Amino acid sequence: MQKRSQANYAAIQAQQHGLRSRLGFVVLVLAVGLGVSWFGVGHVLLALRSIFDWTDINLLLRWSGLLLLVLIPTAGIYSLVTQFAFWEGWLDGLPDPTALFPDSAPISEHRCFVVYLDGIHQLERDHPPRVSAFLGLLDEQLNPATRLVKGLEAYTVLPVALAQDIGSAWFWRRLFALQEDHPNGWIQLIAAVLVQANNVIKVGISSDHRYGPIMNYELSLKIALRLGEVGFRPDQGQRVVLVGYSGGAEMAMGVADYLRRICRAPVSIVSFCGVFSGNQLLNQLSKITMIIGSRDPVAAFGRIAYPGRSPLLPLSNWNRALKHSCIERREIKGMNHNGLQGPFAELHREAVVEQIVQAIESEDAGALG
Numbered sequence: 286m287q288k289r290s291q292a293n294y295a296a297i298q299a300q301q302h303g304l305r306s307r308l309g310f311v312v313l314v315l316a317v318g319l320g321v322s323w324f325g326v327g328h329v330l331l332a333l334r335s336i337f338d339w340t341d342i343n344l345l346l347r348w349s350g351l352l353l354l355v356l357i358p359t360a361g362i363y364s365l366v367t368q369f370a371f372w373e374g375w376l377d378g379l380p381d382p383t384a385l386f387p388d389s390a391p392i393s394e395h396r397c398f399v400v401y402l403d404g405i406h407q408l409e410r411d412h413p414p415r416v417s418a419f420l421g422l423l424d425e426q427l428n429p430a431t432r433l434v435k436g437l438e439a440y441t442v443l444p445v446a447l448a449q450d451i452g453s454a455w456f457w458r459r460l461f462a463l464q465e466d467h468p469n470g471w472i473q474l475i476a477a478v479l480v481q482a483n484n485v486i487k488v489g490i491s492s493d494h495r496y497g498p499i500m501n502y503e504l505s506l507k508i509a510l511r512l513g514e515v516g517f518r519p520d521q522g523q524r525v526v527l528v529g530y531s532g533g534a535e536m537a538m539g540v541a542d543y544l545r546r547i548c549r550a551p552v553s554i555v556s557f558c559g560v561f562s563g564n565q566l567l568n569q570l571s572k573i574t575m576i577i578g579s580r581d582p583v584a585a586f587g588r589i590a591y592p593g594r595s596p597l598l599p600l601s602n603w604n605r606a607l608k609h610s611c612i613e614r615r616e617i618k619g620m621n622h623n624g625l626q627g628p629f630a631e632l633h634r635e636a637v638v639e640q641i642v643q644a645i646e647s648e649d650a651g652a653l654g
Contacts (some may be wrong), residue, residue: 380506382547386513393516395432397524399423399645400508402439404531404558405484408461411436415629422634426642434515439529439536440484442503488532491539492562492591501539501565508540509547519549524571526645527554530628531583534559542566555644557637558622560587563594563603573612574644576637578620578628615640 401420403412412420412435424433464476491497517523525548529537534556542565545552557576560583567573577584588594593601599608606612617640620626620633628637 380510382506385506385509385547386518391516392518392521393432393523395430395516396522397431397526397645398512398515398517399427399431399433399526399528400437400512401433401435402437402527402529402533402536404533405440405481405488406531407438407440407484407533408480419629419634419638423638423641426638428646431645432515434511437508437511439504439533440487442500442507484532488535488560491535492564494564497539497564501536502543504536505540505543505547508544512548517548517550521550524551524553526648527552528641529554529556529559529561531558531560531622535561537561538563538565538567541570545569553648555641557628557641558584558620560584562587562591563601563606564591565602567602567606568609568611570606570611572644572648573606574640575612575614576640576644577614577616578622578626578633579616579618580620580626581622583622613644615644 401423403416406413411417420433420435427433460476460479464473464480467473467476487500490500512525517525525544527537527541527544529535534554537554537556538561541552541554551571553571553573555574555576558578558581559575592598594603595601596604598604617628617633617636620628620637624630626632628634
């Protein structure tokens with residue numbers, strides 16, 4: 286009995302010694318990390334002071350803290366609450382699924398409807414000039430039997446724009462005014478970041494298994510309602526192609542299967558520079574075409590950020606779709622995610638449009654064959 290007690294005591298002592306060693310190691314790592322962080326922050330502040338006035342730095346730090354600690358979390362919580370209220374019918378505008386395609390309206394002669402879903406830079410229904418030029422070129426290249434549907438706000442399920450939302454219109458209007466008219470460039474930048482942060486939150490919600498299905502279904506109703514307005518009718522041999530840029534690719538992935546069942550028509554996806562999770566049901570889609578740039582770090586990061594796209598998880602929805610051979614990958618050399626080397630720049634605009642048109646027409650040829 287005494288030997289057993291001694292052995293237990295020795296084991297306890299060894300365990301305590303191990304815990305102390307681990308604790309000391311953790312404290313050492315934290316101390317080194319804090320030292321490096323403080324050293325780095327100090328150098329950053331010195332560099333900023335050598336370029337900008339201290340008043341500008343102080344203003345930037347205060348607004349950045351407000352942005353990170355208050356505004357972005359509040360925007361995320363408000364997004365979830367709004368979707369729940371919209372789902373429960375507390376807010377007007379949730380379309381009736383039985384009245385999406387009125388019988389009295391004329392049926393369009395178009396056989397294919399291409400729905401464009403913009404990236405996280407989207408602020409309102411009207412697209413920026415370079416995006417509008419891109420869509421104009423795409424519309425010219427599509428065959429007469431295909432109709433381009435644009436101007437959809439992919440990052441709000443409400444039938445109104447952000448600046449017209451009942452609960453937050455005052456905030457977004459003020460933010461848009463700061464972004465456009467404030468004399469300080471830092472304030473304009475922070476306002477633009479907050480608008481895009483709201484859209485990034487929507488992309489994250491769309492990929493989430495808990496809250497994503499509600500938002501994706503609501504957005505699919507919004508898209509179906511717009512399709513009904515332009516002449517789409519279920520069971521008429523028409524089909525839908527969702528074209529998504531950047532975060533718009535995630536929104537397209539989220540709504541595709543719901544839209545397929547609502548419209549009772551084939552649905553396919555064409556993404557360019559897409560950032561998406563692939564968590565949704567995809568193996569019932571006609572086809573998914575990925576157009577990527579060889580120098581696009583943002584789209585490449587999406588593959589790392591979403592583990593469902595990793596080959597280490599063969600049972601994920603994305604890898605199941607890969608197994609069914611319904612995913613095609615096309616690459617454009619030298620294209621970046623945005624800017625002068627991006628898809629909307631003159632350098633790559635025509636190549637991207639050509640790849641999109643080829644993806645749509647190849648599916649048409651396959652259906653005819």
